[in-house]
Amino acid sequence: MKELFTFLETEGIDPGLLARVKEFCEKHPAAEESMGRIPDPEYFYYGKRTWELALAALLAGRNLLLAGPKATGKNVLAENLAALFGRPMWNVSFHVNADAAYLIGTDTYNGQSVVFRPGPIWQCADKGGFGVLDEINMAKNEALAVLHAALDFRRSIDVPGYEKIDLKPETRFIATMNYGYAGTRDLNEALTSRFAVLDMPPISNDDLNKLILRRYPEMNEQICGQLVRLYEELQKKAGSAEISESALDLRGLLDAVSLMEQGLKSGDALEMCIVNKSFDPYERGLIRDVINARIPADLTREIVFKK
Numbered sequence: 079m080k081e082l083f084t085f086l087e088t089e090g091i092d093p094g095l096l097a098r099v100k101e102f103c104e105k106h107p108a109a110e111e112s113m114g115r116i117p118d119p120e121y122f123y124y125g126k127r128t129w130e131l132a133l134a135a136l137l138a139g140r141n142l143l144l145a146g147p148k149a150t151g152k153n154v155l156a157e158n159l160a161a162l163f164g165r166p167m168w169n170v171s172f173h174v175n176a177d178a179a180y181l182i183g184t185d186t187y188n189g190q191s192v193v194f195r196p197g198p199i200w201q202c203a204d205k206g207g208f209g210v211l212d213e214i215n216m217a218k219n220e221a222l223a224v225l226h227a228a229l230d231f232r233r234s235i236d237v238p239g240y241e242k243i244d245l246k247p248e249t250r251f252i253a254t255m256n257y258g259y260a261g262t263r264d265l266n267e268a269l270t271s272r273f274a275v276l277d278m279p280p281i282s283n284d285d286l287n288k289l290i291l292r293r294y295p296e297m298n299e300q301i302c303g304q305l306v307r308l309y310e311e312l313q314k315k316a317g318s319a320e321i322s323e324s325a326l327d328l329r330g331l332l333d334a335v336s337l338m339e340q341g342l343k344s345g346d347a348l349e350m351c352i353v354n355k356s357f358d359p360y361e362r363g364l365i366r367d368v369i370n371a372r373i374p375a376d377l378t379r380e381i382v383f384k385k
Contacts, residue, residue, distance in 0.1 A: 079103075079116075079161060079162065079164055082119070082122065082158065082161055082162050083096060083099075083100075083162070085122050086129065086162070089124070089126055089129070090126055091126060091129050091130060091133070092130050092133075095130060095133045095134060095137065096133075098133075098137050099133060099137065099162060099163060102137065102163060102248070103163060103164045106164075106165075106206060106247070106248040107164070108164055108165060108166055108205075108206075109166075109205060112166035112205050112207065113166075114166075115166030115167055115168070115207065116160065116161060116164060116165065116166055116167070117157045117160050117161045117167050118161065119154070119157050119158050119161050120293075121154055121289060121293060121332075122154075122158060122289070122292065123151050123154045123155040123158045124151075124281060124282075124285035124286075124288055124289050125151070125155075125279065125281070125282075125285060128155065128276065128278065128279065129155075131276055132144075132155065132159060132276060133159075133162075135274040135276070136159065136163065136250055138274075139247075139250075140273070140274040141229055141250055141251040141252070141253070141272060141273050141274070142159075142250070142251075142252045142253070142273060142274055142276060143214070143252075143253045143254075143255060143270070143273035143274070143275045143276065144156065144252065144253065144254045144255070144276050144278050145254075145255045145275055145276070145277055145278065146255075146256070146277055146278030146279070147256065147278075147280075147323070148256060148323050148326055148327075149280070149281075149323075149326050149327060149328040149329075150278035150279065150280055150281070151278065151281060151328070152254040152255075152256075152278055153210070153212065153254060155278075156208075156210045156252045156254060157210070159208065159252060160207075160208040160210070160252075163208065163248075163250075165206065165207055165208040165248065165250070166205055166206075166207040166208070167207060167208045167209075167210060168198035168199075168201055168202050168207055168208075168209050168210070169198070169209075169210045169212060170198045170199070170209060170210065170211050170212060171212045171213065172211070172212065172213050172214060172216045172217040172218075172221060173216075176217065176218065176221050177218065177220045177221060178220050178221065178223065178224050179197070180197055180221075181197045181198065181199040181200075181221055181224045181225075182196075182197045182199055182200050182224055182235065183195050183196040183197040183200045184197070199224060199225075199228050199235070200235070200243060202228075202245075202249055202251070203228070203235060203243045203244070203245040203246065203249055204243065204246070205246070206246035206247070206248040206249050207249060208249075208250050208251070208252060209249075209250070209251045209252070210251075210252050210253075210254070211225070211251055211252070211253035211254070212253075212254050213254060213255065213256065214253040214254065214255055214265065214269075215255045215256075215264070215265055222266075222269060225251075225269060225272075226268060226269060226272070228245070228251065229251060229269070229272035229273070230272065233245040233249070253273060280313065281328070283306050283307070283310055286306050286309060286328075287302060287303065287306050290302050290305065290306070290332070290335065293332065293335075294335055294339065294383070296383045296384045297335070297382060297383055297384070298381065298382055298383065298384060301373075301377065301381070301382055304372055304373055305331060305335070305373065307372060308331075308368070308369060308372040308373060309328070309331055311368055311372065312325050312326055312352075312365070312368060313326060315364075315368065320364065321356070321361055321364055321365055321368075322356065322358075322361060324355045324356045324357075324361075325352055325353070325355060325356055325361075325365045327351070327352060327355055330351040330352045330355060331351070331352065333351040334347040334348045334350070334351040334352060335347075335382075337350065337351065338377070338379060338382045338383075339379065339382075339383065340379075341378075341379050343375065343376055343377060343378060344373055344374065344375060344376070344377035344382065345369075345370075345373075345374075345375025345376065345377075346375075348369050348373060348375075349366070352365065352369065353365050353366050353369065
């Protein structure tokens, strides 16, 4: 957490906001049994304005909806926020079986008696955690009913057969939402009104360059710059519908660098982590042409990295 604060100070985040986050952490220390759930992010989120908007919303007690297209860092930011505030994090994925019992909890037999097994929403409320509601626009109606109660200004949940649960003051929910994914739908007004909505911008070239070099400080800066421009070209082609968004994969780009670090040549690494994300042969050819025009396929680890 200290490293994350230092990073944000270096990025020029409003000192007043950071001071209030530190006050929040001092006022609401995480319980010892929850410390293992406080995330330790592999990557830091880059974007000064986005950071400041998110911090202001959470400090004001609001829940946050991170909305935007693929590869804008929604989950990275959510994890970073939980780490910065020093809160245990529960990740809720809205798969087809995510119903009220999954979210709140259900009775289960422990071998001796029937006991209540708490779900992630219940645990967030009880432990003062940050709940990350991943792909909230895929939630079924039954799950939405639970969220309406948890996110309401009354901040309490009624569990049938059990006592009412009051959310601790430090509890927050951070939802993520992609546009246009299969199986998604528009959020209703009642649910949307329970969030402060943050439209996530694409990562800038400068920030992507800093992100890669922070994670791989020994990388050749010229080659890093070429990868950044490659990603920019893929963004443009996806934006103009020349290729699908399957190749627009920031995780894939970073994974390719990690494979180069392990000794794979650049062509093989980019083929595995970007080109092969498309399952259309013609599109794979287009993506491969974009990559070959920017990155030679035979770059070795000794060329990509300084040491």
